Amino acid sequence: MYKIIEKQIFSEVTKLLSVYAPKIAKSCRPGQFVMIRIDEKGERIPLTIADFDPEKGTISLVFQEIGKSTQQLGALEQGEFIKDVAGPLGHPTHIFDSGTVILVGGGVGVAPIYPIAREFKKAGCNVIGIIGARNKELLFWEEKMSAACNSLYITTDDGSYVRKGFVTDVMKELIEEIGKENIALIMAIGPQPMMRACCNLSKGYEIRTLVSLNALMVDGTGMCGCCRVSVGGSTKFVCVDGPEFDGHQVDWLELYRRSTYFCDEEKSAKDIYNSEKGNHACGCGGIQ
């Protein structure tokens, strides 16, 4: 059992849980994730380690409530427990120590991009952050990101905060301004359409671009193959070969199809959960 030490509510659908898991907090590195199972009957779901504190023995998980499991997770309070937390899983981000890196976080993707930004900056890179959300309400960790980056840009789809538009708008301007040869790496983490858009843009400039893929998973340890995805024409398991891959090589359509295959089932599970709880279904499911 893993105790929830702290809960923060970023928005109605975005929450942070800080969980006591001292061994994971000690061994994890940016880019890695955990598989959690809320209770005995729960499914195993992957969540990125958004922050970790080896001294306090905690890891932070930031998640968006989209289906039954994440809603149920969001309903847990400080002092309550998550039954299983396994990790750290996946390869850590490869951190290098010089040059400019552009780190793009979309939606809840701001959470996983944060420790990566912090690490690149610590290593000595010039870190440019771009974070975007649908609206101001959904944006979080501006201050943390601002401290972890040398410069930070913000966009909202509806213009309710800073700049109206998409992260790719800023990305394009920055590439033009800095020059593609001066950018060592772009990393984009967020909803699939956003990562895909970033890759389409950077591909034209031939800038190496990494994405962190959120395939469906069952075990998260390389045992089932549920998370498989085609990268550069060969099959990879996101949980053990990734989760980061060269975004220019990813078969996005296949990934999208595979991640929505259980949509009907997940939706019915969510509806049952919400009718039992007397909640109204928020209906925000799907890929965002």
Next chain:
Amino acid sequence: MTEKKKTGIKIIPSKNPMPLQDHKLRASNFDEVALGYDYETAVAEASRCLQCKNAPCSRGCPVEIDIPEFLRLAALGNFKAAISKIKEKNTLPGVCGRVCPQESQCEKDCTLGIKHQPVSIGRVERFCADFELADKEDKITNKLIPPSSGYKVAIVGSGPAGLTCAADLAKEGHRVTVFEALHVAGGVLMYGIPEFRLPKGIVEAEVKNVVDLGVEIELNSVVGRLVTIDQLLDEEGYNAVFIGTGAGLPYFMGIPGENLCGVYSANEFLTRTNLMKAYLFPQWDTPIKIGKRVVVLGGGNVAMDAARTALRLGAEESIIVYRRSEKELPARAEEVEHAYEEGVKFYYLTNPVKLLGDEDGIVSGMECLKYELGEPDATGRRSPIAVKGSEHIIEADTIVVAIGQGPNELVPMTTKGLETNKKGNIIADPETGATSRPGVFAGGDVVTGAATVILAMGAGKLGAKSIHEYLLNSKIDKPLGREGN
């Protein structure tokens, strides 16, 4: 029909049949298929044993159970003594009695089997184990935990190999911790072999027996990520490590269309169902999606389990597609028979070259070729040869790939000086289980490739014996501060 031997022992030529759940009924539930002997039948079956002095049966058992002795006790109706006898060697008798391929192990060389049917050793073993589990009042507890030896041993993986190794080391007084990646212990016994062949309650009870010996099991602990073997040895004070991580990596065929939706590895299909209880969705949260027509590729035990599971999940048709003929099926005869009875269909000498999908990327069928069997190859198996122009399409809305598994590379990748072979299996001395790295031993599927529960247990036993000797002979300081040596 009985004969008299010189000794005057009556020979009863046939096994007592195993009562089974009705085949029509069982194909739609997850309850156990084989119902087990009752008391009288167990006594009767045990009484068939001739009590051979040389006990050829025991030599066929990889964990060397004293079979004539436990059968003798069972024949007297003394099942408590019988299970104690079994447990001297075997920590998982309820599991082995159910899933051991007895026909190629203990029962293969049974003297009775030369002219008649061998004693059904496994079925009696199962009865003894179930008898003990059912007897909640007066549980035959394991022998008292011996005094601590002062040594600490880490076991990686809680499958049959790891559990057996752990139990044997604990019996020697070593402090044993098992690290398991998943949220339950048992390995394939929990995630792979279906409930209807091996109820999970049996596995849990037998795992508990191991824990009762003083073994600690740390779940959710992925070795290589949470902690490495190097750290266990160098920083955390473990004196030896046993690796029993199994062969959990599913193979695919490498043909087009394998990543279509609706194509599962057998591991995913069975893990969703057994470990995550998808058959109880939505009471349990993990879903599984199954079409009307399910095709399973492969001909081993895993394929049989997947095809039979598909029927229970509601498939109208469940078809095994196998590239050789019925004779070559690697699955146990009994499993094939049960699959037939339940209505699984078999398409032999057929193999897909390409999986086909609809416009939404969901699998709709496969293009196949017909095969003929050629001359026996180096291994003596007749290899299939494609028949020219035999292309045809088999429709399917779910496909399960059950063509084998290999070892996960995480542990070798993160451990210094641990040698593996071309297939990624850890290289271990067959006599001792020792790997290329001193103090590190390995056994089970991770060494041999996918094999059987009882062979993995045999390897776990061997590993325990070698680790025990290694610890006694080594001059390493005991981290737990006991005197001695």
